[in-house]
Amino acid sequence: MFIITLSELEVKPDDWIVVYGRETKEEHRPQLYHQLDALLWEVGWKTLRLHGFVPDVSKVKDFGEVHNGSTFDRPEFRKAIAFAKTYNAVIVAQDINRLVRHPEYHPKKPHTSRPLKSQLRELLSFGVSFALLRPLELSPAELRSFETKRGLKYSAKIGGRPTIVDEKVKQKVLSFHAEGYSLREIQTWTGVSKSTIDRIIKTVP
Numbered sequence: 001m002f003i004i005t006l007s008e009l010e011v012k013p014d015d016w017i018v019v020y021g022r023e024t025k026e027e028h029r030p031q032l033y034h035q036l037d038a039l040l041w042e043v044g045w046k047t048l049r050l051h052g053f054v055p056d057v058s059k060v061k062d063f064g065e066v067h068n069g070s071t072f073d074r075p076e077f078r079k080a081i082a083f084a085k086t087y088n089a090v091i092v093a094q095d096i097n098r099l100v101r102h103p104e105y106h107p108k109k110p111h112t113s114r115p116l117k118s119q120l121r122e123l124l125s126f127g128v129s130f131a132l133l134r135p136l137e138l139s140p141a142e143l144r145s146f147e148t149k150r151g152l153k154y155s156a157k158i159g160g161r162p163t164i165v166d167e168k169v170k171q172k173v174l175s176f177h178a179e180g181y182s183l184r185e186i187q188t189w190t191g192v193s194k195s196t197i198d199r200i201i202k203t204v205p
Contacts, residue, residue, distance in 0.1 A: 005131065006132060006133045007050070011047060011055065013053055017061070018061050018063065018090065019036060040062065043060065069101035070103040072123070091129070094133050096115060100122075102116060
């Protein structure tokens, strides 16, 4: 099971796609509906751009809820997991914090901007794969840069140019490495290939 970016999601016309959205407060329910609509649009647009077809709306199932994100004991999340397992579907979410959030999350505490390692492992233990619109911890500007460079893999000819890694992405890789994360875990968090991660790590004296 894995976590990838939406740009890396490979689907066929007859595949099911699950879309999951979450907000924490009831007063943010309107944002939840907007979040789901935006995800559905992104899934359709990126599938058309990358694979040449628009997903059949009858094979796109959405789940959304207002709930605390630090626990996996969420009704709609559990339904999304069960549905994805039944139909061998990937679950698409806006970002990692829609799926699971640090138990002490606070916007002014940078160390809570990503879930705990134990939470990530539990997320992957559900036995389904996830696709994120936003790679972990990347700003909108970094996201555009990341997706442009990752998109080269879909359009480059065989034997194309080497992988380009943004400096801020490189620093995130080194940060995870310093914290003791494995190559596989760093790949899961950042969307960078293992070979590139290994190359980045070897640049450090």
